[in-house]
Amino acid sequence: MNEHIVDLLPFYLNQTLASEEQEAVREHLAACLECCSALVEWEALSNELNQVIASRTGGQLPQLSPVLRSSLRPRPPAGQMIHSAANLIWAQRVFLRHNLWFPVVFVVMVFSTTASLVFQTYNSNWLAIPMLILVPILAALAVAFLHYLDFDPALEVVVTTPTSPVSLIFARLTLALWVINLLAALGSLLVSILTRQPLSWLIGVWLGPMLMLSALSTVLSLIWNPWIAASSTLTSWAALIILLVSEQAGTQQIQVSLMGLLHPDLLIFGFMLVLAGLLWLLSWVWLSREANLPQW
Amino acid sequence: MTRRSQQLTHSPEDPDLALILAMAKGQVSSLETLYARYGPGLLIYLKGRLEDSDLAEEVLQDVMLAAWKGAPRFRGECRVRTWLMAITRNRAINAHQRKRQPASLPIDWAPPAILSHASHSERLDQVVDLQMALSNLPDETRETLELVFYHGLSAKEVAYIQKIAPGTVKSRLHRAMNYLRKLMTPEYPNDE
Numbered sequence: 001m002n003e004h005i006v007d008l009l010p011f012y013l014n015q016t017l018a019s020e021e022q023e024a025v026r027e028h029l030a031a032c033l034e035c036c037s038a039l040v041e042w043e044a045l046s047n048e049l050n051q052v053i054a055s056r057t058g059g060q061l062p063q064l065s066p067v068l069r070s071s072l073r074p075r076p077p078a079g080q081m082i083h084s085a086a087n088l089i090w091a092q093r094v095f096l097r098h099n100l101w102f103p104v105v106f107v108v109m110v111f112s113t114t115a116s117l118v119f120q121t122y123n124s125n126w127l128a129i130p131m132l133i134l135v136p137i138l139a140a141l142a143v144a145f146l147h148y149l150d151f152d153p154a155l156e157v158v159v160t161t162p163t164s165p166v167s168l169i170f171a172r173l174t175l176a177l178w179v180i181n182l183l184a185a186l187g188s189l190l191v192s193i194l195t196r197q198p199l200s201w202l203i204g205v206w207l208g209p210m211l212m213l214s215a216l217s218t219v220l221s222l223i224w225n226p227w228i229a230a231s232s233t234l235t236s237w238a239a240l241i242i243l244l245v246s247e248q249a250g251t252q253q254i255q256v257s258l259m260g261l262l263h264p265d266l267l268i269f270g271f272m273l274v275l276a277g278l279l280w281l282l283s284w285v286w287l288s289r290e291a292n293l294p295q296w
Numbered sequence: 297m298t299r300r301s302q303q304l305t306h307s308p309e310d311p312d313l314a315l316i317l318a319m320a321k322g323q324v325s326s327l328e329t330l331y332a333r334y335g336p337g338l339l340i341y342l343k344g345r346l347e348d349s350d351l352a353e354e355v356l357q358d359v360m361l362a363a364w365k366g367a368p369r370f371r372g373e374c375r376v377r378t379w380l381m382a383i384t385r386n387r388a389i390n391a392h393q394r395k396r397q398p399a400s401l402p403i404d405w406a407p408p409a410i411l412s413h414a415s416h417s418e419r420l421d422q423v424v425d426l427q428m429a430l431s432n433l434p435d436e437t438r439e440t441l442e443l444v445f446y447h448g449l450s451a452k453e454v455a456y457i458q459k460i461a462p463g464t465v466k467s468r469l470h471r472a473m474n475y476l477r478k479l480m481t482p483e484y485p486n487d488e
Binding site for chain 1: 324327328331332335336339340343344353356357360361364430441442444445446448449450451453466469470473476477
């Protein structure tokens with residue numbers, strides 16, 4: 001009995017061997033009684049097995065379901081996909097209008113711009129502090145409640161829409177961050193014109209922390225809940241700002257200098273940007289897992 | 297050997313390849329043809345694996361959707377039929393886990409204690425037919441038998457689907473046959 005041939009017998013029987021192997025087995029079988037006997041055993045097993053499996057049949061093959069058919073759409077061209085994404089993002093404006101979200105953001109931005117101008121009259125170094133304090137925390141708080149059921153003005157539409165909750169949440173996130181960015185940038189532009197300070201510095205001060213803090217807020221709100229996200233980002237940011245102001249006033253509380261926040265270079269900005277990107281990637285992965293979809 | 301590193305015999309004349317290409321271009325009728333061609337076999341496999349007809353039909357729909365979405369990325373490293381079977385098996389495993397049923401036995405299994413430790417005379421008293429013996433096999437081994445003898449797949453194709461080495465496919469078959477021989481023929485010499 002040839003062990004190699006014995007291993008091939010099941011596949012000789014189902015005729016999936018290469019033609020030269022099939023022929024080699026055939027030739028061997030003609031001369032080996034033991035292998036012939038083994039083949040008979042395999043054949044008996046195969047027949048019995050097929051009878052057992054055939055007993056599972058019964059009933060007609062079901063039609064492809066309507067739900068499945070509705071999903072059978074060819075992938076649209078890139079231009080159409082961008083257009084759809086823009087529409088989806090714009091459609092989220094109803095959420096931003098709700099609960100005075102937009103007016104609150106607007107007032108805070110006006111306030112921080114005015115505060116910057118007032119601060120500038122005392123110390124030009126303090127010029128960027130109001131924006132640094134308010135813009136990131138405003139973004140973090142707004143982002144924390146993006147998917148909170150109680151605050152959703154379009155709940156009935158949301159739960160019945162064919163768009164995935166992941167796309168909806170990130171569409172809202174995009175729109176909210178764009179609105180805050182736009183208002184903060186306009187405020188910074190105004191301050192820059194009135195004080196003749198460089199616009200890149202005024203924007204760079206709040207942009208990195210805003211992205212980082214709102215990304216952290218997204219993750220926390222998804223993994224725990226909006227309240228934990230809001231309170232923890234608010235607390236940690238307030239603590240950081242207190243330490244920064246202390247350092248600016250000449251009483252440094254910790255070993256590490258936080259002045260980099262007030263005068264960010266490309267390295268610091270890049271670090272915050274990468275960290276924010278990673279946190280949002282984590283959020284996307286977390287959301288995409290079906291079991292983790294929050295409150296929808 | 298990993299699934300990716302296996303070189304499967306890909307026949308350029310695979311009749312289903314044209315269907316996949318058409319599906320990648322958005323032709324729904326090609327999916328219907330593929331479904332009509334392989335749906336019955338896949339459904340039989342799923343019914344055996346999940347032991348729940350309704351769930352099997354539901355998973356089959358899921359498999360066809362996965363095939364539709366995956367068609368543009370099909371690289372032709374195996375036959376379409378093997379690829380479909382691999383998708384089906386993955387979906388069946390997921391569905392099985394969702395049902396929170398006990399996991400299937402590990403690959404290195406041993407026959408049930410009541411059978412392996414029974415003496416020859418005790419075995420003579422047991423009325424064991426092949427169908428019952430098959431039901432005693434571990435899920436993975438029974439699946440190997442089914443893929444080879446019912447679905448008519450090669451050792452490499454079964455290895456691709458079950459994510460094991462082709463040698464493991466052969467050793468599973470070998471052990472399955474030894475096990476069945478012991479059950480069916482009491483006088484068969486015991487290994488122990």
